[in-house]
Amino acid sequence: MLQAQLNNAKNIKPIARKMDRANVESICKHNESIYNAIIANYFEGRNTSCHIGPSTFWVYADSLDDAAEVKKLARASGYINMRTFKPWASDSTGKRISDPKGAYAVDISNSVNLIIGKPATSLVMLLKPFVDVVSEHLVHTYAHLGLARYKFNSIDAANQLHKALNDLLTMTKESREDIHFSLDVEQENGCFDVWTLEVNVK
Structure with a gap:
């Protein structure tokens, strides 16, 4: 290699x-x-x-x-x-x-992830079953505290994960009002073929 x-x-x-x-x-x-x-x-x-x-x-x-x-x-x-x-x-x-x-x-x-600290590790593990569905298109994962950024080489994969996580977190918020979250999908600035899904949970 x-x-x-x-x-x-x-x-x-x-x-x-x-x-x-x-x-x-x-x-x-x-x-x-x-x-x-x-x-x-x-x-x-x-x-x-x-x-x-x-x-x-x-x-x-x-x-x-x-x-x-x-x-x-x-x-x-x-x-x-x-x-x-x-x-x-x-x-x-x-x-x-x-x-x-x-x-x-x-x-x-050569880097495929940068996960900093125990809270970030727990967040990534919590979201893993949903991310695994589109992992074929995942190119990098970054996480720190309650923030996770997933980079994809397919906008469809990023949007699919966005919908799944939005459904999950919306249902969770209905039973726990202390949870706040935001989800955004954006094409990486100046880049032709990478889309980032940012998950922020507080």
């Missing part, structure tokens, strides 16, 4: 504490070139960008159809958390311009 190749890449240099900025930038550039070569090789020579580390990266595409092919290759390597967007760059004057690396980019992440 691609992620295993990235995690086990050779000649990656570590960044030590109290390193000066020039050394850190040099090491980051060195590591980035190794990661980008591995990613580009897997994605059939497409332009790539891997700035932070091997767990998240961009693959550029010439069209939305090409982006769909990128996502197909990513899924074949086990990735599910992906979003397609239009990337931008800056010219010599700092003006925003279209990114010369590609008309579109697919942001691919």
Whole structure:
């Protein structure tokens, strides 16, 4: 799998504490070139960008159809958390311009959830039977306290879960007036293929 190749890449240099900025930038550039070569090789020579580390990266595409092919290759390597967007760059004057690396980019992440604390864990477990019905389209789960955000690659899946949870929480509120909740489905800003359902329970 691609992620295993990235995690086990050779000649990656570590960044030590109290390193000066020039050394850190040099090491980051060195590591980035190794990661980008591995990613580009897997994605059939497409332009790539891997700035932070091997767990998240961009693959550029010439069209939305090409982006769909990128996502197909990513899924074949086990990735599910992906979003397609239009990337931008800056010219010599700092003006925003279209990114010369590609008309579109697919942001691919190895992370599938971030659940912080016991209350959030309990909320996610409570909602799990309903989420499982549309889990085929779920790409990421975030939860903290009484807030849960579910990201889907299908608006139909997001709307289906919205209806199920609205019915559940409305019935619960009828018997417990101290429960308050809100549910919202929105397309992720600047993104073509991810919709987020936000559940807030108090």
